[in-house]
Amino acid sequence: xxxxxxxxxxxxxxxxxxxxxxxxxxxxGDISFYSHTPVEDIKAENKQxxxxxDLSGGEIAISILMKSFVxxxxxxxxxxxxxxxxxxxxxxxxxxxxxQNLEELLSGENHIAExxxxxxxxxxxxxxxxxxxxxLEEKKVVLxxxxxxxxADYDIKIPAIVRNNIAKEVEVxxxxxxxxxx
Amino acid sequence: xxxxxxxxxxxxxxxxxAAQDLMEILDEETPQxxxxxxxxxxxxxxxxxxxxxxxKKGVLEFxxxxxxxxxxxxxxxxxxxxxxxxxxxxxxxxTDDLMFGIGRSSFEKTYDGFVKYKLLKQATGEKPFPLSxxxxxxxxxxxxxxxxxxxxxxxxxxxxxxxxxxxxRKFNEDLSLQLSPTxxxxxxxxxxxxxxxxxxxxxxxxxxxxKRVSVNAEYFYTINPLESVNTKDAFALSVDIxxxxxxxxxxxxxxxxxxxxxxxxxxxxxxxxxxIHFGFNISRAxxxxxxxxxxxEQERKEx
Numbered sequence: 001x002x003x004x005x006x007x008x009x010x011x012x013x014x015x016x017x018x019x020x021x022x023x024x025x026x027x028x029g030d031i032s033f034y035s036h037t038p039v040e041d042i043k044a045e046n047k048q049x050x051x052x053x054d055l056s057g058g059e060i061a062i063s064i065l066m067k068s069f070v071x072x073x074x075x076x077x078x079x080x081x082x083x084x085x086x087x088x089x090x091x092x093x094x095x096x097x098x099x100q101n102l103e104e105l106l107s108g109e110n111h112i113a114e115x116x117x118x119x120x121x122x123x124x125x126x127x128x129x130x131x132x133x134x135x136l137e138e139k140k141v142v143l144x145x146x147x148x149x150x151x152a153d154y155d156i157k158i159p160a161i162v163r164n165n166i167a168k169e170v171e172v173x174x175x176x177x178x179x180x181x182x
Numbered sequence: 183x184x185x186x187x188x189x190x191x192x193x194x195x196x197x198x199x200a201a202q203d204l205m206e207i208l209d210e211e212t213p214q215x216x217x218x219x220x221x222x223x224x225x226x227x228x229x230x231x232x233x234x235x236x237x238k239k240g241v242l243e244f245x246x247x248x249x250x251x252x253x254x255x256x257x258x259x260x261x262x263x264x265x266x267x268x269x270x271x272x273x274x275x276x277t278d279d280l281m282f283g284i285g286r287s288s289f290e291k292t293y294d295g296f297v298k299y300k301l302l303k304q305a306t307g308e309k310p311f312p313l314s315x316x317x318x319x320x321x322x323x324x325x326x327x328x329x330x331x332x333x334x335x336x337x338x339x340x341x342x343x344x345x346x347x348x349x350x351r352k353f354n355e356d357l358s359l360q361l362s363p364t365x366x367x368x369x370x371x372x373x374x375x376x377x378x379x380x381x382x383x384x385x386x387x388x389x390x391x392x393k394r395v396s397v398n399a400e401y402f403y404t405i406n407p408l409e410s411v412n413t414k415d416a417f418a419l420s421v422d423i424x425x426x427x428x429x430x431x432x433x434x435x436x437x438x439x440x441x442x443x444x445x446x447x448x449x450x451x452x453x454x455x456x457x458i459h460f461g462f463n464i465s466r467a468x469x470x471x472x473x474x475x476x477x478x479e480q481e482r483k484e485x
Binding site: 023025027048050051052054059060061062063065067072073074075078081082083088089094096159161162181 | 204205207208209211212213217220221237238239240241355393394425467469
């Protein structure tokens, strides 16, 4: 019994050592979103996204500062922060998830990561599944992909007068190039 | 067996904690930077007077302002709506901090030009700063031919200058207040008793009652008013409604003019005796310069 316990302890230690060696981080992750309607297209890009991935367990955490989204029109940016996502109240959007097919990815059988997680925008958390093209290079872990976000799911209200200008679903694209993190 | 289960459970928890840890790492790694407070006021005007707010670089704003006659003129004047003073203006932001504008008012056929510069900006984050301070300067040129043809004033006799320091603070998401020390210089005065230099202090604020609607109030206290006419301090109340690229401001004020030299020093109506003018400002903003704004690529990304 005692031996088994010690083995487990050792295993856990190894586990945590593995953790600390297999984390990859970026502070310049690129996330953009795109809303298309017949009236107008709205694009915004954020190049200061923080993302961390742990290849030992397949966990991913992403933190997005809402005020870092840059829009084509200054007024759009102001309205986005002030009226829609309320950046003073909810400064960040976050994603915390797990890669479901980590072994396949690590063995090179598959290059599409299936990530289940929770996306929090505007203080509202929803479960999402995201597929990401994964490039595991020697000193780099790159995730790219896109998914749809339904604006109404996150309690972001669009007034009637601009309802035709903003899509009900916006397309979110991401490119996260993680580098090793001690 | 039980113990193994317990340990497995513990390991499970451990994994869960690890995901949490990742978020903590991100929080630690988040770079701290200075963040400027945005949208202290909705428009570039609180009501009659300028706010600390500028348009962003490359934005051209077309502003149409109306002030109607006095509500207490009664039904004969359709509660003032038969009479109106209108100002058209084009206002352009050369940079995020510097804007200028030109305008033309029907009242006394006055042309005006102004420059507004954001000197200091309220900020939070790493190096916070509690206030926003803007400098404002304007020149007004009265072209109404209300003089004796034999005694034609020359160009500079008809000029007025206004200098203001606009000091504002956004206290929270809803409440913003501003103080506006003002100096007006008149090149010509009606009588010798009238001061050429008039000093005033403006106080104004807005309170947001919903995401897109705010109520505003504004008052200018004139320290040394004109002597030749019985002037009153300018007072105004308004509602701002913002929709997309527009800001509508609906107001009641005792001033019928929309430029600083006039409403601060020449207002003669008494708000509290019913000499109230209904008015509005409508602005339409166009992004003409700086289309790319640093980032979003012209082409949609394919990743």
